[in-house]
Amino acid sequence: MHIPDGFLSPSSMGTLGLGMIPVWLAAAAKTAKSLKIRQVPLLSLGAAFAFVIQMFNVPLPNGTTLHPLGAALIAIVLGPWAATIGVTIALVIQALFFGDGGVAAIGANSFNMAFASSFVSYYTYKIISGKSALTSKRRLAAGAVAGFAGLNVAALLTAVELGIQPLLFSAADGKALFFPYSLAQTIPFISIAHILIGGPLEGIVTALVIAYLQKANLPMLALYPPRTRIAGEAVQPAISGLKKVWWGLGVLIILSPIGLLASGTAWGEWSPEELKNMIGYLPKGIGEAAGSRFNFLPDYSLPGWETTLFQTATGYIISALVGLALIFLAVFLFSKFQAKGEKTGGR
Amino acid sequence: MADKAIPEWMLDNGQAGRKCGFSGVKKKSGFLEKTINDVAGVLKELIFSEQLSSAKGMLQNIDLRVKLITTVFLLLVTAGVRNIPTLAGLYLFTLMLAYFSQVPLGFFVKRVWVFIPFFTGIVVLPSIFNFVRAGDPLFNIINLGEPVNLGFFKLPTVIAVTKQGLAGAVLIILRVGVSVSLAVLLTITSKWEELLKALRVFFIPKIFIMVLGMTYRYIFLLLTVITDMFVARKSRTIGVNSLRENRKFVSAGIANVFGKAYFLSEEIHDAMIARGYTGEAKIINNFKIKAQDVIWIFLILVVGIIFWGGDLILGR
Numbered sequence: 122m123h124i125p126d127g128f129l130s131p132s133s134m135g136t137l138g139l140g141m142i143p144v145w146l147a148a149a150a151k152t153a154k155s156l157k158i159r160q161v162p163l164l165s166l167g168a169a170f171a172f173v174i175q176m177f178n179v180p181l182p183n184g185t186t187l188h189p190l191g192a193a194l195i196a197i198v199l200g201p202w203a204a205t206i207g208v209t210i211a212l213v214i215q216a217l218f219f220g221d222g223g224v225a226a227i228g229a230n231s232f233n234m235a236f237a238s239s240f241v242s243y244y245t246y247k248i249i250s251g252k253s254a255l256t257s258k259r260r261l262a263a264g265a266v267a268g269f270a271g272l273n274v275a276a277l278l279t280a281v282e283l284g285i286q287p288l289l290f291s292a293a294d295g296k297a298l299f300f301p302y303s304l305a306q307t308i309p310f311i312s313i314a315h316i317l318i319g320g321p322l323e324g325i326v327t328a329l330v331i332a333y334l335q336k337a338n339l340p341m342l343a344l345y346p347p348r349t350r351i352a353g354e355a356v357q358p359a360i361s362g363l364k365k366v367w368w369g370l371g372v373l374i375i376l377s378p379i380g381l382l383a384s385g386t387a388w389g390e391w392s393p394e395e396l397k398n399m400i401g402y403l404p405k406g407i408g409e410a411a412g413s414r415f416n417f418l419p420d421y422s423l424p425g426w427e428t429t430l431f432q433t434a435t436g437y438i439i440s441a442l443v444g445l446a447l448i449f450l451a452v453f454l455f456s457k458f459q460a461k462g463e464k465t466g467g468r
Numbered sequence: 469m470a471d472k473a474i475p476e477w478m479l480d481n482g483q484a485g486r487k488c489g490f491s492g493v494k495k496k497s498g499f500l501e502k503t504i505n506d507v508a509g510v511l512k513e514l515i516f517s518e519q520l521s522s523a524k525g526m527l528q529n530i531d532l533r534v535k536l537i538t539t540v541f542l543l544l545v546t547a548g549v550r551n552i553p554t555l556a557g558l559y560l561f562t563l564m565l566a567y568f569s570q571v572p573l574g575f576f577v578k579r580v581w582v583f584i585p586f587f588t589g590i591v592v593l594p595s596i597f598n599f600v601r602a603g604d605p606l607f608n609i610i611n612l613g614e615p616v617n618l619g620f621f622k623l624p625t626v627i628a629v630t631k632q633g634l635a636g637a638v639l640i641i642l643r644v645g646v647s648v649s650l651a652v653l654l655t656i657t658s659k660w661e662e663l664l665k666a667l668r669v670f671f672i673p674k675i676f677i678m679v680l681g682m683t684y685r686y687i688f689l690l691l692t693v694i695t696d697m698f699v700a701r702k703s704r705t706i707g708v709n710s711l712r713e714n715r716k717f718v719s720a721g722i723a724n725v726f727g728k729a730y731f732l733s734e735e736i737h738d739a740m741i742a743r744g745y746t747g748e749a750k751i752i753n754n755f756k757i758k759a760q761d762v763i764w765i766f767l768i769l770v771v772g773i774i775f776w777g778g779d780l781i782l783g784r
Contacts, residue, residue, distance in 0.1 A: 127644035128644070161675065162732075165686060176694055180499040180711055292632075294604070296631075330726070338723065451767055452568055
């Protein structure tokens with residue numbers, strides 16, 4: 122489910138990344154308020170746990186193994202805000218060290234697996250468990266459904282993000298520029314795997330862990346929401362934190378169409394053909410202006426060189442090789458310069 | 469006599485009763501070994517990249533904030549270009565950078581290309597055929613004579629690899645390859661602690677950077693806890709356990725590590741208070757922009773523009 126770099130277009134990644142910024146900031150503010158001075162150690166260990174939980178291989182009936190995502194469990198125990206931060210940090214470390222999920226796609230992956238998954242899991246758990254006792258069986262069912270729902274929401278979002286890519290970004294001849302499959306292909310493919318295998322497993326593991334905590338470590342299940350009231354201090358109503366989420370979602374909703382419109386080319390820099398595709402016809406002035414511009418310097422190549430395809434290709438290859446050689450030279454000179462600077466600096 | 473001395477359950481060739489060494493048939497390794505091996509693999513990776521980051525190379529010397537920004541810039545260029553030759557050029561460029569940064573090229577190439585064909589390659593593969601994505605046929609694989617209806621979807625008369633499908637697949641695989649190469653270069657030439665501090669250039673709040681730093685440290689600890697737990701279990705396991713039992717063990721393990729992590733966070737909190745922590749995040753850094761960093765920014769900017777421009781010339 123980790124989307125690597127290169128699958129999503131820059132505008133999609135940018136939209137989701139920008140949308141996550143207010144969520145992260147709200148999460149930082151919210152946890153600072155509820156956890157106070159405990160915030161840093163608790164979030165750090167929560168994030169470390171979010172990373173290592175994916176090391177646990179759970180055996181499957183056919184002899185293979187699968188690891189849980191863990192967002193649901195962390196959201197249930199530490200709350201959705203702390204889970205959002207914890208899973209985001211685990212994703213950052215996975216992307217940077219293991220190439221598991223892209224660096225530029227961190228925003229998109231966090232949106233799916235950290236934010237959406239945590240909140241869906243937490244509220245599913247909360248609604249189903251209701252006011253039942255901490256040790257009740259109902260909480261196990263709630264945990265199982267929360268694990269299942271959280272994972273499948275993340276899977277569905279991943280499928281949608283990947284599936285809209287060919288819709289938005291395909292070359293004129295139908296070549297996919299980013300992810301090649303359509304929504305009709307990604308949603309069934311990704312969702313079926315997660316509904317049949319990943320989701321049930323996540324649900325079972327979440328429920329089993331809750332069952333164990335009920336027996337062995339009950340206070341862990343009472344951590345969130347914090348109930349302890351410190352004398353003389355008003356308990357922060359949950360509304361103020363939620364407000365920020367709505368802001369975040371609002372920004373995301375506003376940004377989304379911009380991201381969709383900016384399909385590949387920068388806003389307003391469409392070529393006449395693109396504009397024609399987008400609005401169905403070519404405004405007359407643009408066609409004329411474009412015509413005159415393109416006549417002036419046809420396709421950036423020098424007049425007289427574009428006579429045959431072979432010659433053009435040779436021209437490209439030669440200029441590319443020269444360009445690469447120049448870059449190599451520049452990097453080489455830079456490393457020499459750097460070495461020299463170090464020597465003189467060291468004396 | 470020997471037969472009587474060994475109880476039957478010990479002869480049961482189950483999960484733990486497997487023969488040592490080469491047995492001729494490769495069995496599926498159990499989840500215990502798999503987890504232990506995975507954890508060891510992660511620790512190995514983390515320590516190896518930490519070692520490379522202290523080598524004396526070109527990228528290791530660049531100011532981390534500068535390196536971070538230029539990497540993101542190159543990642544964006546990579547995400548934006550749309551022609552195979554441009555991406556191939558960008559890949560050669562990452563090889564150059566690796567070469568000048570003392571990164572063993574064999575390791576660098578392997579690290580990137582061992583995983584990509586497995587993941588991206590398999591994902592993208594079906595898209596080259598005409599029954600998945602329409603396109604102009606490049607070469608035909610099989611002629612079925614007439615369209616075949618499989619109920620939920622139709623196979624066309626001729627199954628072919630399409631020109632657009634193949635070009636798109638190569639494009640996406642190359643793009644993922646270049647992106648991963650850039651990310652790998654950034655991390656293996658940088659010290660993690662320093663890299664985190666450098667994240668401040670993206671206006672990331674201090675609190676996140678402090679949390680990231682502590683997370684990294686405690687990952688090592690928790691990984692050791694998991695290894696101990698699984699090795700202990702494996703050394704005490706004889707015979708076969710049921711799937712249900714194994715699952716229960718893993719879940720209890722998860723719950724225990726979670727409990728331990730929480731307990732630790734309390735202890736760390738007390739330790740921090742005892743050392744004068746007031747809730748305000750402080751980061752010590754001694755970054756200094758040198759002349760070479762300025763030249764580096766300029767160099768990367770020019771390289772980016774060359775590739776971007778070249779890509780525009782090749783067509784969109």
